[in-house]
Structure formats: C-alpha cells, structure tokens
Amino acid sequence: MSLRHALLAILEARSMTGYELSKQFGASVGFVWRAKHSQIYPELRKLESEGLVRTTEVQRGKSAVKWSYSLTSEGVDELNRWVNELEIPQLERSAAHLKVTYLEYGSYDMARRHFRNHAEYFAAQRIVWQTHADALRSASTSLMQTRLGRAESDEARAAIRAYKVHVYEGLVARADAEISWAERGVQLVDDLQAAAGASGSDLASPARTANGWAETGLTG
Amino acid sequence: MSLRHALLAILEARSMTGYELSKQFGASVGFVWRAKHSQIYPELRKLESEGLVRTTEVQRGKSAVKWSYSLTSEGVDELNRWVNELEIPQLERSAAHLKVTYLEYGSYDMARRHFRNHAEYFAAQRIVWQTHADALRSASTSLMQTRLGRAESDEARAAIRAYKVHVYEGLVARADAEISWAERGVQLVDDLQAAAGASGSDLASPARTANGWAETGLTG
DNA sequence: ACAGCCATGTAAGTCGTTACATGATTGC
DNA sequence: GCAATCATGTAACGACTTACATGGCTGT
DSSP, X not given: OOXXXXXXXXXXXXXXXXXXXXHHTTSGGGGTOOOOHXXXXXXXXXXXXXXXXEEEXXXXXXXXXXXXXXXXXXXHHHHHHXXXXXXXXXXXXXXXXXXXXXGGGSOHHHHHHHHHHHHHHHHHHHHHHHHHHHHHHTTOSHHHHHHHHHOSSHHHHHHHHHHHHHHHHHHHHHHXXXXXXXXXXXXXXXXXXXXXXXXXXXXXXXXXXXXXXGGSSOOO | OOHHHHHHHHHHHOOEEHHHHHHHTTSGGGGTOOOOHHHHHHHHHHHXXXXXXXXXXXXXXXXXXXXXXXXXXXXXXXXXXXXTSOOOOOOOOOHHHHHHHTGGGSOHHHHHHHHHHHHHXXXXXXXXXXXXXXXXXXXXXXXXXXXXXXXXXXXXXXXXXXXXXXHHHHHHHHHHHXXXXXXXXXXXXXXXXXXXXXXXXXXXXXXXXXXXXXXXXXXX
C-alpha cells in the first residue's frame, strides 16, 4: 500500500500531472518504488476522491488541458501519519536465491552463468545508484532543488538531503554484497567442478536428469 | 511465476501432500519463497492438469484419505528447464527504503526508531538464516537427508549441499549489510539532531507539518 | 469429550503487469 | 507532414493475501 504514499511524497515537493509522476517513477523515486501509468492514474483519482490531493486544470498548447495534482492539507497529514508509523519489514521473495538453491539440477557452466549474470546486474545497478547518490548529494536533481528551496531552515535542508543520500548509499552497499556473493558463487562452482573432475566425468553433472536437457550446448 | 518451480523442487526430494508442502514454505524453502495453502492447493491441481505432477491416494487413519503429490518425468524436465534458464533479476520495491527517503517529515526520534526497527528485524532474521545454513551444512534437516540419500555420487552430494549453504550464507551477508546500514542511519540521525540542536530548537523538526502530528508522544 | 493438529478447499479483494486505445502538441 | 513525446485512460489477467469454511485424526 505504499504507492499512494510515494505519490503523496513526490507531490509534496511540487504539483505535477500524472504523466510527470509516472516519469518520476522511472527515475529518482523509481529506484525504490515503481509503478506504471496504468496504476498511477486510477490511484490519483482515488486519492482525489479521498480528499488527499486536488486537481487544477492547466492549459496545454492552445486548446488542450491537463490536470495538475497537488496535496491538500489532508494529504500532508496522511504523509506525516505514514512516516510516523513503523514499517514492518517484509521478507522478500527472491527468485534468484530460489534458483541458486537448486543449481545442482543444472550444469556447472550454467551455474557459473547464473552467478555472473547476478553480479553483472548488480554491478550495473550499483553505478545507477551511486550516480543518483552523488546527484542527491550535490543537489543536482530538479526535485531536490525544489525541496531544498521550500525548506525553512538549514537543518531541514540537511535532513532532506542526508536521508535520501543514505538510502542510495545503502543500495550501493547492497549491490556490493550481492556482487561479492555472486563472485564467491562462481568460485564455489569452480571448486565443485575441480573436485568432481578429479574423480568422475569432467562434464556437467546434474543431480537428476530425465533426458539430458542440462547438456544442450549451453557452454559459456 | 516461481511458485510452481519451488513446488517442483521440493517434490523432487520426495512426494508429499499439499499440507506438507505448505509446511515446507514455513521452514526451509520458506526463507526464499513463501506461499499460503490457499495458493498452493490450486497450483498443485494446475500442475497435475498440466501433467507435471501426479497424485497418489494415501490412507489416513481408518477411513480418510489424503493426496500425495509426486513429480512426473515431465515435471523433472520442467525443473531442469527452469534451472537452465537465466533469471532476470527484478528490482524489488522496498517500503523501508521508500520511507527512509522521506524521514524528514518525521521527528528525529521516529527516524531513529525506524532504523532500530530495521536493524532488529534483520538481526533476528540473521540468526534464523545462520541457523538454517548450519543445519544444511551438517545435513540435519530431513529434506536434505532425503536428497543426499537419493544422490548418485559424492560430487552430486557436495553440490546439493554447497549451493543451499551458499544461499543462506548470502542471506546472512545481506542481513549484515542491512544491520550496518541501519546503524549508520541511527548515527546519521544523531548527527543531524546535534547539528540542529546547536542552532534551532532541540525538539523534532519535521520539514513540513500541517498540524504537528509528528510530535505526538512517540519518543522512544 | 475436547483440544490441537492434519488436511483441503473457496471467495473476495488488493496489487501489479501487459496490452490495447486514443488523441493532442512540439520540433524538425 | 511526420515522428517523438506528452497525456490519459481501460480491460484482462496473474500473483498473492485475508478471511471464511469444513471435517477428520490423535492424544489426553
């Protein structure tokens, strides 16, 4: 149920249209929460019907109009209420970890590819997160500038920036942990294969195969 | 779409009823994937209709029966196919990170409580994951013993154990990263408050409050 | 007999994705 | 004029949760 709060939090910085909000979900906030426009538009109308946001008609070109959403004071209240409520951390499902649990059904090569894939993904993500952390630190994003401009004190400005930077630094640290886990995984596969090669066959050795699917030319 | 594969993977170890499967989701596999019985029972019937599992009637007490599910060879094929398919890592949504992004709307005390809550949750989880990693290493879980007993070679046994242990060691590492992130978060709040206390008020200083909600006796 | 676990289901609702649809504006 | 992007929607479906429902077995 965090979509609504993500929307409220963005709108707290400045009013915008559903379209602009959905762009934010592809950038800044999008690194911690995402939503498609098909989910955003209905949610905005729901928030409006609940009185948490209001719409203003904005001219667009010569004849068209668009709708700009902004927070009502009830919306601000709800945002504050949510922040002051403790989050119950959720055990996430991890398809990657699930699959690694059963890598013995695949070849050594495939196992290595899984780990390398995992490492590459998080290496790319790490750059994105690090870049965004830097952008927040130097206040070079437009939303951050708006927020800082609206803040009432230096302490408020310090907090606005510090919390956001901390989030992205946390994601960078998480990426590092995932990369190092995946690299140890590759090493593990090498060790397993070396031990197996010393005795049995040096081909892939799935724990159980019905028809040899595991050996179909997937050598990396 | 990993539920079906989690089910197939567990059934590969040994046949069991839907009830037993749902117990597994509360333990072992449950640390990487979870599902309620209300999702498991229909999925099992779907798998049966697709020919990936079959059912055997098993006597239960004097008159009742229960259904034991086991893999068909098509089920084994599907399991192998899935393992040999690269996983596309998903960017997860994180409500915890989302909220931390906007902690400036709350009091310093609340911010600290968020981080401590996060650290405590992962500290507890860490113990659970570490315990399970140890159990897998010493092959003291019943499913692991079944798997090892069914394996055809020492190399297969080594792989079965090693991959699973690696998964849980990865979760322990992840827990460590989360705990240390949360602890740095507490430190950050202390610093922000100290800096604010040196100039402005020493009370909570939300960036924007409509009605002072943030100050309602939530001091930890 | 009664509690607690074993065992299996359905229904309603939320959240999210994918795909289908439409039309206006802006810049080249 | 045309492409890209702005802007807003709906429909169908899939995954998952919560709640409701039922009944049999086991040990005390």
